[in-house]
Structures are given as structure tokens and as C-alpha cells.
Amino acid sequence: MNRREFLSASGAALWGVARALGEEANTGIRWQRRSDSRLFQGVAVDGRPLVLPDEGVGLFDGFCRTIEDGKLGREIVFGGDRPSGECGPVAISLEHRLLSFTGGKEDLLEATLTLRSRADRPCEVFCGFLTGARPSPDAGDQQVYVPISASGLRDPADDKRRRMKDCRQAVGSEGFLCHYLEPQASDPRQSTTRASLLAPVVDVFADGGPCHIALFSSSTEPVLFQALQGPSSKAWRVARRVRLEPNETHVFTAWLLLHQGDATEAWKAFHRFGHKEDFPDIVWPHDVRVHYYDFLSAATADGPRGGGYDLDLKHFGEFHVGMATQHGYYLSYGDFIHPDRKEWKAMPTDAAGAVPMTIEKIKARVDATRKAGVHPAIYMHYTILDEGSPLFESMRDSILVDANGTPTPFGWEGPDVIKKTWRMSPASPQWRDHLVQQARWIMELFNPDAIVLDETFTALGYDHHKTHGGPLSVGGIELMRQLRATVRSFGPDKALFASDCSMGNLCLWGDGEAGDHCYDRLLGHELYRKPPIRYMAALGEKAWLPCAWLFKSLWPAQVDLARKVAAAVGVTNGWGDNLGLARLPQDARQQMLKDIEMLVRS
Template sequence: MNRREFISISGATLWGLSACSRENFVEGPIVDSGSGIRWRRHEQSGLFETVSMDGHSLVHSEEGVGLVDGFCSIVEEGKPGREVRLTTGQSQGKCGPIRISLDHRVQSSTRDSSDDLLEATLTLQSLAEKPCQVYCGFLSGVRPCRNVDDQQVYVPISAAGLGDPENDKRRRMKDCHQTVRPDGFLAHYLEPQACDPHHSTTRVPLLAPVVDLFAENGPCRVAFFGSSTEPIFFQAKEGDSFRAWRLGRLVRLEPGLSQVVRVFLFIHSGDAAEAWSFFHQFGHKEDFPAVSWTNEVRVHYYDFLSSVAENGPRGGGYDLDLGHFGEFHVGLATQHGYYLSYGDFIHPDRKEWKAMPNDTAGPVTMTLEKIRARVDATRKAGVHPGIYMHYTILDEGSPLFEKMRDSIRVDANGNPTPFGWEGPDVIKKTWRMSHTSDAWRDHLIRQAQWIMELFNPDAIVLDETFSAWGYDYHKGHGGPLSRGGIELMRKLRQVVRSFGPDKALLASDCSMANFCLWGDGEAGDHCYDRLLGHELYRKPPIRYMAALGSKAWLPCAWLYKSLWPAQVDLARKVGAAVSVTNGWGDAFGLTRLPEDAREQMLRDIETMVK
């Protein structure tokens, strides 16, 4: 499915209730959708107990698990206790001091479609006098085939493992198309520690909380999906007969408060991309309307404070390349490498500084006015200007370092975590900062505010947002990084949009994470053999579209010449932009390209802009 064919998600609510009126919710013991889908409701509880497609039952009651049952157990000292099950015959109960209830609603995924979507909710109410942790979720006997071992899945697996060697101990799966093996199947969305009391690592990290099931000659496909903001795991061969799917998470309940856990069951006849599109409609909430200009960009120019001449002093390459923006149909141009140090990008009182302190040709004198002038010249050329920020790194050489030291991410052994980047823009050592830290999030928000105030770019382009997946073991503010990463993305986007409805925040997930969900698109450097160059990275349905949806994909490509065919292939499959760059990697810019490469690029770009 092409990016522009995805259903628009602007205005969709988190649980999708705005997409269907109350009249869409069905009543009565038997619901025949008219498209072959038939739901049967339990007469006493009102929950749905079976569903069939063209006369083929998708639930096998003799296996001991219904359409979508609920489960709950109290976690003590990290271990779940006795599991309480809710079924169509018993939809309410208690699990220790927690009152629990299960509900189902069947609705149409679109106003014109049949009743093809079931929403299951598990309501938890704490009667305890102190906070408690609950392991809870759903068990489903639904599958598109009679034999449990005939199930196949297509899931949007993070591309982080594509470059792993065959003997890698993590054994991360690479292909999105998998079979349910004799030992089952287990996938996690966001950090495993946040949803699964039995696992702290995962072989299948998901870019979206969607699992699409199918089988050879099956009557339909079945998809499960959850909320974009909540960790969840999907596990096959669970339940009493080891044939059901378990969808679970961990919930912390405060005394006297309630929480609702939701999942959706979608029956369809498309491919996984269809399930992804309805996840965006029902499982994700957009904070702002879409920015229109980003989807019009066909070429993204990215400059790492490049030089005019090969191996010459840095600083003038951007200005030279700007004269060729029109010829290459550049739509977005991003300034990178301009800053004093990583994490300490800009300050309104710092009018002049030395950038690129460790470059072999010497540092570059930069000023606020020079950056502002390039933004203005870019806009005058009819191109949208972007400014770079990194999501995670702080340079030890920054004057801010001692103040921010406590925000460094801590590993499982209690050690501060270095980042490892040692480029020409580094003063000393780089450290991996934690998105669980309020101080680090507040600092980056302030940096974004200054960048927008001082330079008025059309976009802030974040780098390596995928670094906000993981776990911080800091004793004070530790926990899953994604929770703080999501909050930071939403607040940064709020800052950027406060300067105008057409201002954009672009993530850098590189198909290894999904923070584009809370931004306006993606602009990360994925142009390496282990990512864009890997054939599975571009295998349709392309995995990252599960997270990106209809938003713009405007990658950076430092190896833009070396992997040009792969760039073009992706662009033609999903409408992504291609990238041309200067100052790193291939480092030809737009003026020093070999003539044959230049001519090929221009021919390919012309086919994209028509």
C-alpha cells in the first residue's frame, strides 16, 4: 500500500471512538455483517462468544478459550500470582483487591464497511490501600485456521536486527513474515520490562502494536492491535490448551483509582498494511493536524557543515550547493554540525563559537547570524529550511555537562552509558542521556524553543530518536525510556507548532523505533547496507509504514551515491523522498558528483517529481 493510500489519521481519537457513531455498535444475539462475517453474542453477559467468516468458525470453543477473554493477576516481588479469568459466562470478578470487568463492542472500521472490528476492554478498579502492580490482558481463541501450527504472521519488526550476524546471541528476527513455530511466537511492543513479567529481552520488537494472522487457504486474516502509547506483548500457544493468543501488559494501580486496558480484533481480507492503517485510526491519537508541505518533498538535502573543496576547511559547502537546489528539486534542506557541542546546540547569549572542534582541517567559526542567513537564503530559493538536533547525546566538553551529569543513562550494572560517537563535531567524550530524566527533557525543550525563536526554520530534524527505546537503571529516575521519549516528542512538537501550523518536527527512527507517531514524519539516516541496503528492509508491506502511516518519509543518506538504487527503490514503492548530502559519507555534495552519477540521479529525480 502506498503511503498516500493510508487512511488519514488526523482527528482520530486514541481509542477510535470518533470514527464510528453509537449507531455503528451492534446489538442482538447474532450479528450478520452482510460481508460473510457473523458474530454471536452470549445471551446472559452480552459479550461476543464466537465469530465466523463465510461459515468458517474462527473460534474453537472446545479449546477452552473464547473469542476474547480477560485475565488478571497481582504481581508481588516481580512475580504474577494466581490468574483470574473472565469469560463470556463470567464477565465480572475480583482479583485480590482489584475489581475487574470485561466488555466487548463490535463496530465498523469505516462508515461504509461491515461490522469487522471488535473492541475488548478490561476495566480494573483498585480497592487496595496502597499502590499495586497488575499483570493483565486478554486471551483469544481466534485464528484464521483450524490447525494452530498452520498460522502465519506478518508483523512490523524493528530493523535493528537486520545486520546481526547469524551467530548473534540475541537471535533477533529479521523477516516480518513468520510462522507460528512448535515453541510458539512472542513479540513485544516497546520495552519488554514494561509489559511482560517473564521476559526482559525480546527477539521480536514491534514498530507498532499490531499482529496480523493468516493461513494458506484461510477464509480471512485476523489482526490484533493495541494502543500506540502502551507497552504490550503478543504470545501464541497460550491458554489451557496452548492454542490461544495472549495479549498482556503490566499496570500500576493507585489506591481507589481505575484503569481501562483495550485491544482490538480486526477481521479483514487485505494484507498487513490494511491492519496497520486501522491501528492508526483506532489505536493512535494525533495531537495536531498534518503538515501538508512535508508530503510534497521529493529530495532532502542534508549538510554536515561541509567544505567547498574536497578535504578543505569546513563551512562553505552549503552555500555552494544551494545554487543547485532547483536543479535537484530539493524540497527540504537541513543544517547539521553548526553547534558548539552535542546537546548544547545553541544559546541566545552565545553569538559566536567554534564548531567542528576536532576536524582535521581545523574548527569553524559559527555565528547565530550565519545560521539565520542560510535559513533565509534557503527559503528564498523556494526550499524549506530545517535545523538539526540530537535526541540523546551530550558532549562532556559542554559547559552544561556537570549540571546534567545525573541525567546520563545507567546500565544494568550501575554504570553510566557512553554513546560512542567520535566525529569531528565532538569536543571530548559523548554520553547517552536518559529520556526518563525530567532535566534532560526540559533541556531539549528549551533548546528547541531557542532554535525556533532565533532561526525560524520550517522543521526541526531530530537525530537517532531510536535511542529512546531501552531501559534506564538509574536509582532515582530509571525505567523504560520510551515513556519519556514519547512525552518528549509530544512536547517538542507542541513547541514547534507554537510557531505556526506549518512547522514540522521530524523523527529519526531509521525503521528501528517509532517516534514518528508523535511527530510529523521521519528524516533519519538509514542509508547503510544493514538497513536500507538490506532487501528485507524494502520488502512490501514495508515494515516502517506500520508506524509512519500517511506521514512523510524524508530520509537522510550520507551514502547517497553508494546506495542510490536502494533509495530510488524505496521511493518508488512507498513515496519516500531521496536524499543528497554533503560533509560526511560520500561527501560529494551537489557540485563534485561524478558526471555519470549526477546524470542518473537527475533522471531518477525527474521521474519522482512529475
């Protein structure tokens, strides 16, 4: 059974319960709609109203505030009998549409805010939606389950950032605030967040409540969700900032779902309504149970690098390897390959010496991998460029600039580094064009079945470059879509994998995940694997084929995750445990083979 079948089967089992509950409860959903504005103003579940009177906020109102010099103007609210109006130079209209998500029942309300600038110069507004709907009379009794980034799981207790760790949080008297993508792209007053979301979804519930209420928005736009808002400080706010050119029109859409399941129901609705796939799904990644990753490893423990892949390849069948990725093969980070560069020295600073590499050697390994019945993949990094690359000087202007105007180093100092590594900016068109060309050359020269991108979570943040600066996610998403289109142009079964490691969400624009999360601070942390598993909000039903440099050390955690969500397990060579398949201790080999057989059968 592959991963997609696993999710469908396990989902069907849960769906049977949720559907039975949903059919009973959904017959009790009663929406209230005004005849004049055609806006919905209330809803009750089994006779229990979710919007209480006299709180000053309706079911799904719109709001807008002008932004001048970073300061917010007076809030204008649209809803009830007022579906349209003005906020400064911006004309605004609000529309509602009732949709079906669960079993054909009308359980999803779509709200659309249309903004049109009538100014003769660019203007900016803070806008979005307010909902008085909640599952409990007391707003402080609400709880949320949100797909929080795993970045802060190992933060010490005295960390000043106070980043949230558990996806389940109480609203309480202090409220709750979370952000999707860069915080300052949603609200000019905020540059940091305690809760960075992997998907723009908040699932709200309460003990004894009649249902869950999920709020979500589009995958491509930044947004914040905040509790205890509105005139009575009891409503939820869904908001972002919008910049409008003269006469420009912008549409902001959000959804409110009523359901009887857990947060996974909200995530499914988000993937159906809030995200659009650029390409059809590919079948073969779902069949991969084991992902082999090689960092140009050595054939012996302390020997020169370069022969480990060929030695391990003989064991691919025994370990049920389904995909094998070549890493470390390049001249330098960011400057991976060039058709005119026929040979070069890889791993230039390795203690055992550099490794002579050629285009033909990589092609031969791709061919041998495919002959072994395994899908060959090639590594690329999303944001690193080595100062030792011949391209560095021409690319210098694409280095990420911090708030002080200083170019940002990346910090990686491995054996594959010539000089110093720099963090390149996805906001730079030059860097995006460069990586797309690199991907095209890799596909043309080697014909792999996939490209595996490393550390795609670095496409989140802010570039303060004077010319192309701004939120990184805009360029990061665009780059991911360009790379996927480039890879897919070589065949309908060619795949592009992200490396979010539950700290980002660019897998939304790829064919799955193949990042290295096998560390105590991530996979080894119990909250990382706590159901509903947070990364599934972004990954959905796409393939999860992790790399695992500490594959032996954290093997039980790998198997635990694989059992819960049908993720693949990773085996590696050349870094971390640095054992590969041929040199595994016998006891570890026997346990892994036993567990892999179990995963394949299940």
C-alpha cells in the same frame, strides 16, 4: 503527486480489490453475542467458525494475574457469562463493542478491561486478553506478518540474541512471541525480545484461511503478543503489566479485526483506532521529493569546513530539493544553541580546523534556503550530550545508568565532538526540559520550517537511575510530544521529524521521518524494502524524508524505496560519500537527475 496522494491512489487501487472481497466476505461475518453478559463469544466467516469449541478460551476474554516480588499469581479469566470479578485487591470488568472499519461493515471487535485497585498500597498485575479466534483449525499452521524493528537485519547467524529479521514468521509448534516497547514493561519475567515491534499490531493468517485476523492495541502502552496460550495452548495472548496506586483505575483496550487484505489493512486500523494524533497533518512535507542534509561541509574535497552548503544551494532547484537541513553548526552535542552565545567554534576536532560560526550565519542560510523555494530545517540530537559542553556538570545526573549502575557513554567520536559523548536519558525530566528549551531557542532565533531530530530510536530501553529510572519510552514519547507542541506553537506549518530508521517508532508523535537509514545494514538490506514495508506500520501516511550520507553509494536502493512508498530521496554533504551536489561525478549526476525527474513526475 505527493506522498499522501500516492498512498491514497495506490491504496485505492488495492482497496478496490480488498473492498470487493470484503463486501462478499463481510456479508458472511456472523458474530455471536451472549444475552446475559453482552459479551461476544464467537464469530464465523462464510460459515467457518474462527473459535473452536472445548478449547477453554472464548472470542476475546480478559485475564488477570497478581504480581508479587516479580512472581505471577493464579490466572483469573473473565468472559462468557462472567464479565466482571476480582483478582486479588483489583476489581475487574470486561466490555465488548462491535465497530466498523471496512466499508461500513462490522468487522472490528473492541475489548476493554477496566481495573480498579481497592488496596491501601500500590499493587501490580499482569493482565490483558485471550482470544481463541484463529484462521486455521491447527494453531501451528498460523503465520504472522509483524512490523519487526530492523535493528537485527545484519546480525550474524550465531548472534546469541537471535533477533528476527523477516516480518513474516510461522507460528509452528514453538509458538511466537513479540513485544511492543520495552519487554520488561509488559512482563516482569522478560527483559529481552527476539521481535521488537514498530507498532503494536500482529496480523495472523493461514493458507486457505477464510480471512486475516489482526490484533492491535494502543500506541502509548507496552504490550506483548504471544501464540499458543490458554488452557489448550492454542490461543493468542495480548498482555502487559499494570501498576495501580490505591483506588486508581486503569483501562486497557485491544482490538480484533477481520479483514481480507494484507498487513497494511491492520496497520490502517491501528492508526484509526489505536493511535491519537496531537496535531493536524501538515501539507508541505508530502510535496518534498529530495531532502538535502549538510554536516557543515567544505566547499572543496579536502578544504576547511563551512562553505559546502552555500555552494550546493545553487543546485537546489536543479535537484528538486524540497527541504534542506543544517547539521554540525553547534558548539557541542546537546548544547546546540544559546541566545547569549553569539559566536563559537563548531567542528572543534576536524582535521582541517574548527569553523567559526555565528547566530547570524545560520539565520542567513535559513533565509537563503527559503528564498530558493526550499524548506529550511535545523538539526538536533535526541540523547547525546558532549562532556565538553559548559552545561555538562549540571546535566550529569541525567546520563542513562545501566544495570550495573554505570553511566552510559554514547560512543560517537566525530569531528563535532569536544571531549566524550554521553547517552542522556529521556526518563530524566531535566533532560526533557533542556531539549524543549533548545528547540524553543532554535525556533525563536532561526525561524526554520522544521526541526529534524537524530536517532530517536535511542528512546527505547531501560534507565536504572535510582530516582527517575524506568522504561525510556515513557519519557521518550512525552518528550516527542512536548517538542512537537513547542515547534507547532511557532506556526501551523512548522514540523518536527523523527529519526527512527525503522528501529523505533517515535514518528507516531511527530510529523514524519527524516533519519539516516542509508547503510547496507538498513536500506541496503533486501528485507528492509520488502513489501509490506515494516516502517509504514508506524509512519502511516506521514512524510518519509530520509537523510542519506551514503546517497551516491546506495542510490538504487533509495530509488527503489521511493518508488514503493513515495519516500523522498536524500542527498548530502560533509559525511559518508561527502560529495554534495556541486562536486558530484558527471555520470552519477546525470543518473540522479533522471531518477529524480521520474520521481517528481510519478
